[in-house]
Amino acid sequence: MSKFKGDRKKPFIRKEKEEGDKKGKRPAKKNFGKKPFFKKKDEKAEKKTFADEGKIRLNRYLANAGICSRREADKLIESGVVQINGKVVTELGTKVEPGDTVHYGGELISGEKKQYVLLNKPKDYITTMDDPQKRRTVMELVQKACKERIYPVGRLDRATSGLLLLTNDGQLTKRLTHPSSNVRKVYQVTLDKNVNQNHMIQLVEGVELEDGVSTADKAFYAKDGDKSQVILELHSGKNRIIRRMMETLGYKVTKLDRTQFAGLTKKDLPRGRFRHLSEKEVGLLHRVAGMSPQQ
Structure with a gap:
């Protein structure tokens, strides 16, 4: 009988990688069940759109900083007195990305x-x-x-x-x-049926997905006597990672709630x-x- 029997206080914890794993050796592929429906093309398009959202037009950035109006900012840009990341910008419509540094007249502009x-x-x-x-x-x-x-x-x-x-x-x-970030995220996951202990162990040892093996750092039952609700702790930022892992193991996620993020x-x-x-x-x-x- 497994020592992890239904005890939510004793999580399934992923062990440190063996010496062979540190050298980049990938674990042998296993058949973990039916693979989920997965559209690479759509995911890439989603990521690209989302990445573009953080940008802001340079004239608006200057206006938000209280330098001048947007129309006046366009004139400043054309005159060559504005720099982004140390390079003079004269093209109207140029956008500032999160993390960029903007200088006007030799002074750093703190947007907001x-x-x-x-x-x-x-x-x-x-x-x-x-x-x-x-x-x-x-x-x-x-x-x-x-x-x-x-x-x-x-x-x-x-x-x-x-x-x-x-x-x-x-x-x-x-x-x-x-x-490469090590941000800890914790989710409470409700499934359409009870999750057996072998699958709980497999979640921390690795589930083969179309884009590679994914693992949870910890996995344990959320409530004593209810194996249809589990707590998963992981660092991965892959798209729909928990839903895809559970679907691969034969479960449907009926509710997913992120309870912790970066502490x-x-x-x-x-x-x-x-x-x-x-x-x-x-x-x-x-x-x-x-x-x-x-x-």
Whole structure:
């Protein structure tokens, strides 16, 4: 009988890689069940669109910083007195990306005050700045949070609820969303049937997906006596990773809720509401991202 029998206090924890794994040796492929429906083309298009959302036109950036109006900013740009990342920019329509540095007249322009907003996202909201199909977006829920334009850090799909960080701190966003980042995320997953112990172990040892092997760092049952709800802790930022892992093992996710993100929790944050992070929490995020608060 397994020592992990239904005890949610004893999680299935992924072991450290063996010496052979450190040298890049991939585990042997196994047949873990039917592969999920997967459209590479659509995912790439989604990522490209989402990446473009963080950009802002240079004239608007200057106007937001209080330098001048947008029309006057266009004249400044054409005159060659504005630089992005040390290079003179004269082309109208140029966009500033999160993390770019902008100089005007030799002085660094700080576009806006940095804001950090934590949202407890309900399902049926799209994680995007604007939706051509006029579906509800997460931006509707935080429109009164601050005057600055903030952006989602990563994404939660429409059917997923839980913690979503929004900020205008471009450097922090890049660090937290980079594939090499070590950001801890915890999800409560409700399935259409009980998850057996062998599959719980397999979740931490590795599930073969179309884009490679994916693993959870920890997996345990959410409630004693209920094996249809599990808690998964992972660092992967792959698209729909939990749904795809569970589908591959033969389960359908009926509810997915992110309960923790980079050390932040849902405590005292009702569904659909937001709050501003404290200085201590902002400092925590910078440490998680491996950067100082001044960066």
